[in-house]
Amino acid sequence: MEKAFLRALERAKEGQELTHQDIKSLLAADEQESQLLFAHADWVRQQNVGSDVHLRGIIEFTNYCRQHCHYCGLRADNTNAVRYRLSEDDILATARLAAQCGYRTLVLQGGEDVHFSPEDIARITSEVKKMGVAVTLSFGEYSRDIYQLWRDAGADRYLIKQETADEKLYQTIRPGKKLKDRLQCQQDLKELGYQLGSGSMVGLPMQTLDILARDLELMRQMDVDMSGIGPFIPHPDTPLGNYTSGSVAMTLKMIAVARIIMPLVLLPATTSLATLAPNGRELSLRAGANVIMPNVSPQEFRAFYAIYPNKASSPDPINETRRRLIALIEGENRTVGQDFGHSPKAQFQQ
Ligand code: SAH
Ligand code: SF4
Numbered sequence: 001m002e003k004a005f006l007r008a009l010e011r012a013k014e015g016q017e018l019t020h021q022d023i024k025s026l027l028a029a030d031e032q033e034s035q036l037l038f039a040h041a042d043w044v045r046q047q048n049v050g051s052d053v054h055l056r057g058i059i060e061f062t063n064y065c066r067q068h069c070h071y072c073g074l075r076a077d078n079t080n081a082v083r084y085r086l087s088e089d090d091i092l093a094t095a096r097l098a099a100q101c102g103y104r105t106l107v108l109q110g111g112e113d114v115h116f117s118p119e120d121i122a123r124i125t126s127e128v129k130k131m132g133v134a135v136t137l138s139f140g141e142y143s144r145d146i147y148q149l150w151r152d153a154g155a156d157r158y159l160i161k162q163e164t165a166d167e168k169l170y171q172t173i174r175p176g177k178k179l180k181d182r183l184q185c186q187q188d189l190k191e192l193g194y195q196l197g198s199g200s201m202v203g204l205p206m207q208t209l210d211i212l213a214r215d216l217e218l219m220r221q222m223d224v225d226m227s228g229i230g231p232f233i234p235h236p237d238t239p240l241g242n243y244t245s246g247s248v249a250m251t252l253k254m255i256a257v258a259r260i261i262m263p264l265v266l267l268p269a270t271t272s273l274a275t276l277a278p279n280g281r282e283l284s285l286r287a288g289a290n291v292i293m294p295n296v297s298p299q300e301f302r303a304f305y306a307i308y309p310n311k312a313s314s315p316d317p318i319n320e321t322r323r324r325l326i327a328l329i330e331g332e333n334r335t336v337g338q339d340f341g342h343s344p345k346a347q348f349q350q
Pocket of ligand 2: 065066067068069072073074075076110111112140307
């Protein structure tokens with residue numbers, strides 16, 4: 001085993017704040033070293049956030065998007081995408097069904113779709129809140145005033161991933177956009193009292209170990225409540241369509257190090273990892289993850305929310321999917337979170 005790896009793991013076990021070099025040494029772990037890394041991350045998870053796994057239902061309510069992200073199949077320029085948006089009534093009916101099934105958090109996710117006005121989103125948010133669930137919103141970059149409007153309407157959390165901590169790579173994959181503006185959105189959301197979800201993709205073209213380490217350090221610095229780390233998966237109808245997917249092994253190492261350096265963070269076993277590895281959810285739960293976010297959108301639309309191809313999604317009705325996931329969680333000797341699953345860092349527990 002590498003000395004640098006063992007030294008960094010030792011420092012982690014002593015509870016020291018890991019340096020950039022430590023993080024890189026952990027991310028460079030080989031297969032055997034990775035087992036030690038995962039075991040420690042699993043221990044940190046148990047000590048800090050216990051055995052609960054939180055289930056969040058995602059409603060992908062629109063796949064229209066005004067943005068041009070080079071990695072994403074929903075980008076405005078992809079004319080092959082079949083577009084849909086749910087009506088307000090259908091969003092609320094979907095949310096009601098998921099709440100009745102037992103979901104205590106619903107995530108409303110979509111492209112940046114100008115068809116929905118800020119007031120529409122505020123109205124939908126307050127209606128969903130009345131169903132007795134926590135609400136996460138996730139549809140990109142808006143002004144602080146608009147985030148304020150949605151917060152006042154009852155939104156608890158906002159998921160807006162940094163995608164990559166490298167300014168240059170960021171500008172390459174999100175043409176016309178700047179990382180600092182994304183981080184300003186994150187800062188605004190935090191100041192408005194949202195629980196902040198960030199995250200990044202693993203295996204982006206031109207990404208180095210140094211950038212991966214900085215991804216984790218940036219999330220630690222932003223003091224995020226949630227970090228969704230998943231592999232990049234190329235979509236053929238995008239400018240990055242000819243690149244290769246991120247690696248399952250590196251994604252798991254990123255999850256494990258995220259748990260170690262941010263012990264209280266909520267860490268999903270991402271759908272993108274489950275897309276690349278049939279047991280991706282189980283592997284993530286063993287490496288520090290404590291959230292699963294199944295799709296609860298109406299079945300007829302699921303295939304069209306193709307941010308990347310073959311996105312793992314069960315064709316089953318949502319109650320069956322939920323039963324299957326509960327069995328998976330219990331099979332891992334874990335428990336299903338019964339409360340809202342708020343960030344342990346959030347001051348306000350509802
Ligand atoms: N439009 C919103 C939310 C929907 S996209 C936004 O962009 O913030 C949700 C996430 O999907 C993105 O944050 C990105 O990390 C992920 N994603 C998009 N394309 C992907 C791809 N090809 N491979 C892996 N993840 C991808
Ligand atoms: Fe739109 Fe989000 Fe896809 Fe970018 S990642 S094109 S903002 S849906």
